[in-house]
Amino acid sequence: MKQILFLLTLSLSIVSFGQTDEETIKRIYDNSLTNGKSYEWLNYLSNQIGGRLSGSLNAERAVQWTKEELEKLGLDKVWLQPVMVPKWVRGNPEYAYIETEPGKVTTVNICALGGSVATPALGTKAKVIEVQGIEELEALGREKIEGKIVFFNRPMQATLINTFESYGGCVNQRYAGAMEAGKYGAVGTIVRSMNLRLDDYPHTGSMSYGDTPVNERIPSAAISTNDAELLSSLLKLNNDIEFYFKQSCRQLKDVLSHNVIGQITGSEFPNEFITVGGHLDSWDLGDGSHDDGAGCVQSMDVLRLLKESGIKPKRSIRVVLFMNEENGLRGGNKYAEVAKQKGENHIFALESDSGGFTPRGFSFDCSDADFNQVLGWKHLFKPYLIHYFEKGGSGADIGPLKNKNIVLAGLRPDTQRYFDHHHAANDTFEHVNKRELELGAATMTSLVYLYDKYGVNPVETRAPIKD
């Protein structure tokens, strides 16, 4: 018995103390690539549950199922955190056409933007005015816009290597186009899909009316890039063509939903928290595999991989599957609010919400001192071809945790294919590669391991926790 205890102690010592960081990280990657659960989980989430719009039945199924899966992992604590979320429903499939002369129509692919009002029951039909951005509206003025459909057609810029930058340069057309065009008397807006490819998929996404009174809100839809090109070329031939679209989407009352949280409680510093997460809600057109099923299953696997790799965290490690990132960020806000109420000291938070593609590195939102700390770990990731360690944004859901003490980070996968699928019907499981997904999970786990082991540094320069 003594011998057994001795061997047990020895083997635990090897795991805890005998391994270099290089060896531990190798074990994490090996486990993810040979024994990962992320892909199997994503298969279920995408193919058995599917698209998970906030407030939908599918979103609730996803909450229950992920909670059950986390409970199977033997974590110290798994719970649901209540949060009220907006409920927008698409209604019947949208329908749209271009009428080049009376009775001569070409149907085109559109989808309502999330948050849009419906068209009148019989649809909206009007002449079209094409613009390259919101800033053109003022110059055109009410005279040229009133009674028309405004067609926002500024494409994503192909020359930016990081496609999220291209997205950032266009998305205000989608988010604020209807709000702004409405001020000049437009009867609707059509927005070129945020997609670098030319194809037939319309891409939805959130939009806002700001404080526009309800009766002055105009319907807004996205059009596929192929059809945007078509519409633009037809307008060049004849400015008098008309566009028709019909959508029956509605905003209902807020409903109760939940963030899903699992925790391994820290053995030494239980009130120092490391949070890793993605968002569980998705748009409804596809099954939300890249956005953000991938980030959810990777985050779930971070805790499992820590356990599988024999790592006993000193700090409390949480996986948080945030609800309602897409059209409200209610889950992210709620999580930060509760954390603050409870005086939890969150030292590090990591989000994966840029697709399940090959990981290239991380973007860090932190102080220079904290960034220097993490640069000291960069060499540990070289064998895995993870090279991108830069300061920048992190993730929408963890943003509300920001204070001057915390390090926020976002996983940065390869971005080239992301907007081919983003918010569209082709964001589906078969476009996620198993190894790429697993490499992401391992990369996240490795960084969590390092922050758990070393904490944030230098502690003495930090502000008091409850600052």
Next chain:
Amino acid sequence: MKQILFLLTLSLSIVSFGQTDEETIKRIYDNSLTNGKSYEWLNYLSNQIGGRLSGSLNAERAVQWTKEELEKLGLDKVWLQPVMVPKWVRGNPEYAYIETEPGKVTTVNICALGGSVATPALGTKAKVIEVQGIEELEALGREKIEGKIVFFNRPMQATLINTFESYGGCVNQRYAGAMEAGKYGAVGTIVRSMNLRLDDYPHTGSMSYGDTPVNERIPSAAISTNDAELLSSLLKLNNDIEFYFKQSCRQLKDVLSHNVIGQITGSEFPNEFITVGGHLDSWDLGDGSHDDGAGCVQSMDVLRLLKESGIKPKRSIRVVLFMNEENGLRGGNKYAEVAKQKGENHIFALESDSGGFTPRGFSFDCSDADFNQVLGWKHLFKPYLIHYFEKGGSGADIGPLKNKNIVLAGLRPDTQRYFDHHHAANDTFEHVNKRELELGAATMTSLVYLYDKYGVNPVETRAPIKD
């Protein structure tokens, strides 16, 4: 007139001398991403021509078509370089099943390996002995192997981050399995497909009988990974199950084919050559989009992008579309042979033959001094997220050019998805992403631009050209 000449001279000067390397490389990337031809070319090569096995009609169509496309670019010279190539034909679609008891069969997905002999006309049926590699054959001996089909089932190792390393650790089963198993009296070999995924696609590829006499050669086929798993699990239940396969492939006489070559002649050092290329032949199951249609169209676009970007090379830049990489390397050998005969001083050669995925960097086969030179350029690639500059292999087709003066390099794209498609029916156009392909072309062009501008360095330490 004087004024026009002055302006012309001025604008040429700006292009040639006024731009920093950063600016020129930015222009190259911008051109590729907004105005690239590689994707359009690949669409034609893949969808209008298709799989291009050496000696096939499609291979000849690809030779003629790429020559015509290069001629449209206004290069200084475009020509075909004759080369005799082997001609292996697949014959009728292969057929195979596992017979667990008499009359109870499950069909499985196989394909003949390139170079294999046919089975007898009625097929081959025998008991199966599973091994994890060639090295097990000797221990088993003739007694356990004779009359059986040897099933090579060592999978690609999932824990290697570079999937080409996993491939390298398995491919001897495919290449030499039949040659070795035949020595112990096996009647055929079945090889687990070189694929990290579990799916239903069999992956072909080259194999060799070495100097095995023709009448002692045994047929060899690849089996899909799903079916390899099935066969292995059935063998664990019952060692006496039988495997049947039928294939009618044949090796015909060598036929005449060609490398396709285009050249921009250098303005200052016309006898210093920079070669960029891929291989025009492919296997026959898919359309060869990743292997190596991608490398061909990228290489073609290197010369076009140099011109489009206003770069007038000092050295002679050649695109070479090599014939017969897959099952003979005759094109690569011929090109090097002719270059040597003509005393051409090849200073740099770059091959793209690892798929059309997001480029991550280059692998260099060169001296330490030459590697140090290229490391000095690494920072120029950082804005494009190209970070991998390592010593290693280059490309099969340019390998025969190796001498102690030349720098050989291979483009290194992301490898995670490559072997999902390699040599299989799903190596098709829709699996190539336009931006990823174009980024690769721009990355190659940028390195060619630098070698053209600066040459290899330091020249004084080099051996005489005709060494």
